Amino acid sequence: MKLLRVGPAGAERPALLDGDDVLRDLSALVDDIDGRLLQDDAQLTAIREAAAAGTLPVLDAAGLRTGAPLGRIGKIVCIGLNYHDHAAETGAPVPGEPVVFMKAPDTVVGPYDTVLVPRGSEKTDWEVELAVVIGRTARYLGSHEEALACVAGYAVAHDVSERAFQIERGGQWDKGKNCETFNPLGPWLVTADEVPDPQALSLRLWVNGELKQDGTTADQIFPVAEVVRYLSHFMTLYPGDVINTGTPAGVALGHPDPKPYLRSGDVVELEIAGLGRQTQTLKQA
Structure with missing residues (x-):
């Protein structure tokens, strides 16, 4: 569904x-x-x-805003450096264990809502990601089969990031990940039965019509099942929690200088095969 x-x-x-x-x-x-x-x-x-x-009433979609497909999100857990090609483009070593950080649920907006460039930002970056939505409580899972049984579905996520805040301002990554509007989600939550293999999904992202990211979840260092299993040993995952599973190569950070970071007026489009497409116009906060 x-x-x-x-x-x-x-x-x-x-x-x-x-x-x-x-x-x-x-x-x-x-x-x-x-x-x-x-x-x-x-x-x-x-x-x-x-x-x-066929008994459900029809809604007139004309002029109707699409919000994030999940309400009352508990927590958003994110995996960094989870694609081989993305680690290579940033010059980072392939991690031996998943790199984990958090985004606040109030960063979530709809898939076509405005994304705000933070005040003082010069390095706002794009990241198309596969979002995993939890549907069963997960704690101390013992196998990949158990992990996938806890997944309710999947969605497109845009893990917008401010690289100077994230990398150059000290402390943890969270400072560059939690600015308002930094997690467009949707348009749909596609139930897990319609995604037989989460490691066979193509991801693409365009900025102002130019293709920037063109990857596949087959390149993930830690696949979805391992990410869910692993996280369940460090925190309890509850129904309504979301996991952003990382981004493939092609982010602005990975480009040669001058890096093409996002500015007010830019238009970002992103999609994952079978999960839908997003479009956001950026504006100054």
């Missing part, structure tokens, strides 16, 4: 995009797309049955 949330920011309603790309209203069945829903097999079955029966 392709689950999404539509409407004004803070007042989104749950919806579904059916097999004919018709937008359907889910608000009579559920109050939101969130962790509570993702762990409720009965409600998910009811949605599937209603979608198959």
